[in-house]
Amino acid sequence: MKSTIIITIVFVTMVHTKAQSPLKDNNSTGLDLNSINAENVDIVRQLLNQETIIRMTLVKNVHTLMKDMLSLQEKLAEAEVEISSLKKSTDSELTDLKNEVMLLKLENGLLRNITNVHEEELENLNIKLENVSNTLADIKIEVRFSSLTLLNLNTRTFEMEKEIEEVARSVGNVKVELTDIDQKKSAAISILKKKRSFYLIIENALNVNSSMDNFQSALRLSEMEQLKLSAAVSSLELLRANLTNHDHDQATKVAFTAGVTSSNKSWRSGVLVFDKVIFSIGSGYNPSTGVFTAPIEGNYVFYVSAMEFSNHYLGVFIDKNGKHQVKLIGDSSAQFQTGTNMVILSLNRGDAVWVNHNSKGGVGYYSESIPVTTFSGFLI
Known part of the structure; x- marks a missing residue:
């Protein structure tokens, strides 16, 4: 359409230029309508027809342009409606996104706080685990000590049982020896009594001076034997007392x-x-x-x-x-x-x-x- 308008303007300009042509003597003469012949009339008619066609074409093009403008305006209105709706939806979406971002920020803050709390709890748990491990180590040490104590107690019990058996044997032997000593003591006492009664009989029976010396020497010998037996009995009694006191002292120290x-x-x-x-x-x-x-x-x-x-x-x-x-x-x-x-x-x-x-x-x-x-x- 733009090319048609340009051609029409150029054509009108050319016709106007031909109608006014300069003369050599710098004088211009207008178009003499009386001198227009039939050929020029035809040309004018053709030009008018072309102008009419051009005008109709222009009007048609203008109507088309108007329709296009109207359709464009409608489309623009629809586009504006769509844009406004898009703006509204975009604004609502942006608002929702902002709210979601705020919520995410809040959740992030809460998660950070929770993370800090969890980290503190983990630190406390690590401390508790260290304390538990130390307690377990102490328990293991005490269990080890207890097991060693039990082993030592068992060993000591076994040793004490052996010692008790040996003490029992020694006590039995001492009892046997004491029994023998008591028997020997009673036998010696009976012998002494018999000898003393015998010597009394002899002393009463013999009144001869010659045999008196022999009798006195025999009596002195019997007295020496009696003293030896008494000393032996006393030493055995002392040994028994010492053994008893020694066992008692060893047991109580x-x-x-x-x-x-x-x-x-x-x-x-x-x-x-x-x-x-x-x-x-x-x-x-x-x-x-x-x-x-x-x-x-x-x-x-x-x-x-x-x-x-x-x-x-x-x-x-x-x-x-x-x-x-x-x-x-x-x-x-x-x-x-x-x-x-x-x-x-x-x-x-x-x-x-x-x-x-x-x-x-x-x-x-x-x-x-x-x-x-x-x-x-x-x-x-």
């Missing part, structure tokens, strides 16, 4: 002193084992487990001296059957502080006493080849 001969920087739980026995009687202390087991019933005195390692705080208990009795402390205000304590305990046969670590008692202890940290006890 219980005492021990033990120590550790090296320092330990990491000891923090369980029983403190004094592995070097300096003195022991009565077989009550076990250096493998650090536990004293009362062999007989009675009142016992226990004393502990423990030195803390460098500036490490040290705290221990003296326990009876797993219950704390007294506590001693080596303070960390200065290096190598010594804590001591003593207790008197009434024990039944089989009761156990040991030195146990305080749960807040720090780490390690100090000792040397000649023990500094020691554990002692005795029966009173």
Whole structure:
């Protein structure tokens, strides 16, 4: 359509140019209508017809353009409606997305808080697991000590049974010897009585001076034999008393002193084992487990001296059957502080006493080849 308009404008311009043509003398003459011949009329008609056709074409094109404009406007209106609806939907979607983003941010914050809580719980669980592992280690150590104690008890029981059998045999032998001694004593006494009665008869029967000397010498000999028999009986009685007192003293004497001969920087739980026995009687202390087991019933005195390692705080208990009795402390205000304590305990046969670590008692202890940290006890 644009090309048709351009052609029409060019054609009209050309006709107008031909109608007004310049002259040589610079004078222009207008179109003389009277001189128009039939040929020019035909041309004009053709031009008018072409103009009419062009106008009709232009009108048609204008109508077409109007229709196109209307359709475009309708389409634009529809597009605007669609755009507005899209904007609305987009706005609603954006609002929903913003709300979802806000919700996600809130959920992310909550998840972070939950994660922090879970991390704290995990840390607490790790701490609890470490405590449980330490407790299990302590339990394992105590079980090991208990098993060793049971083994030592079994061994000691077996040894005591053997000792009891040997003591029973020795007591039986002593009883047999005492029976023989009593029999010999009674026999010697009867013999002496018979000899004394015989010598009295002889003394009464013989009044001769010559035989009196012989009789007196025989009497002196019999008196010497009687003194020897009395001395033998007295020595046997003394031997029996000594044997009885020795057995009684050995059964009632219980005492021990033990120590550790090296320092330990990491000891923090369980029983403190004094592995070097300096003195022991009565077989009550076990250096493998650090536990004293009362062999007989009675009142016992226990004393502990423990030195803390460098500036490490040290705290221990003296326990009876797993219950704390007294506590001693080596303070960390200065290096190598010594804590001591003593207790008197009434024990039944089989009761156990040991030195146990305080749960807040720090780490390690100090000792040397000649023990500094020691554990002692005795029966009173």
